[in-house]
Amino acid sequence: MADISRAEVATLIQEEYSNALLDNVAVNSAAIAAFGTVPLGTKITNAPVLTTLPEAGWVSESATAAEGVKPTSQVVWANKQFVVEEIAVIIPIHEDTLEDATEDLLDNLTSLGGQAIGKKLDQAILFGVDKPATWLSPDLLAAATAAGNIFQVSATPGEDDLAGSIFQAAGAVADSGANPTDILSGAGLRFRLANLRATDGTAILSRTMGADGSFSDDIAGLDAQFVRNGAWDNAEATAIVADGNRVKIGVRQDITVKFLDQATVGGIxxxxxxxxxLRFKARYAYVLGNTVSSMGTAAEPVAAVTPPAAG
Known part of the structure; x- marks a missing residue:
């Protein structure tokens, strides 16, 4: 049997598959689904953020007293730095398999490649797993821990139960001057909350069907994303609440796919x-903006709900 040539498989790896890959990453990355992305033009990008707010003051009508002088106030800006790093995975496949490939097989490969990249991105942003050293912002769980915004679910019924802990986490973010908008968790949380009600009788969890037939989930008024790509660590956190406007994921290069036929890969x-x-590659950056709040203090944009203590 003659070897398969690049030209013969080229029609199977068209531009449209690159688009499908990007969609798969968006679906398989809970962080991207929750917070979106911002385009970056270079590997390192500086974004100015406000660190000091101006303060106004009362002014009298006196032409001579100090109180008649309008006060001046300083506004200070500082840079948050986006540093782009690469995530990649290579999936080898035998030529015979690819020759007999159906569109379903290629769709599965693109989904697996997108899931692998999405999982790695989520692990770094949510829990700091293998987070690049150039990403100076703490991961979301570390940020919640540093702020003291950790709310442990009590093992004793009626004491800081699961729903109560979620409300406490959202309240802590709001009290700091940030705006809690999103909650991320493992897929199982949706079922644990299914029958829980707030004190006014409203459901903690609600589902809404959009015009396109897709569903969106809401937990305690927060947009919910359930992590289904294997990145969520139930031992570390039950849920993470965040101000979605302060979590920034920069994208320098959307997922691309490259066909390799002459390389040595993993010793093969x-x-x-x-x-x-098939080589899948994407380049991302991450920044958590704990900028100044209207109260003049640094906002704490993340809080976490953690599982009951063992035993």
């Missing part, structure tokens, strides 16, 4: 083994 000489590989 593709040409010798009659194999090819």
């Amino acid at each position: 000489n593709l040409a010798e083994r009659d194999m090819v590989a």
Whole structure:
């Protein structure tokens, strides 16, 4: 059997698959789904953020007293730095398999590639797992811990139960001057909240169907994203509440796919083994903006609900 050529498989790896890959990453990254992305033009981008607010004062009508002078106030800006880093994965596949491939197989491969990249991105942003050293902002759980915004679910019924802890976490973010908008959690939380009600009888969890037939989830008034790509660590947190406007994910390069047929990948000489590989690559940056609030203090944009203590 003649070897498959690049030209023969080129029609299977068209531009449209790159678009499908980008969609898969958006679906398989809870962080991107919750917070969106901002485009970046260079590897390092500085974004100015407000660190000091102006203060107004009362002024009298006196032409001579000090109280008649309108006060001046300083506004200070500082830079938050986006540093783009690369996430990549290579999936080898035998030429015979690819020759017989259906569109379903390629869709599955793109989904797996997108899920792998989405999982790695979520792990870094949510829990700091393998977070690049150039990303100076703390991961979301670390930020909540540093702010003292950790609310542990009590193992004793009636004491700081799950729903109560979620409300406490959202309240802590709001009290700091930030705006709690989003909640992220493992997929199981949706079922644990299904029958819980607030004191006024309203459901803690609600689902809304959009015009396109898709569903969106709401927990205690917060937009909910359930992490289904394997990135969520139930032992670390039950839920994370955040001000979505202060979590910034920069994208320098959307996911791209490259066909490899002559490389050596993971010790596998593709040409010798009659194999090819699909390389998935994306480049992201992450910044958490704990900018000044209207109260003049640094906002605390993240809080976390943690599981009951073991035992």
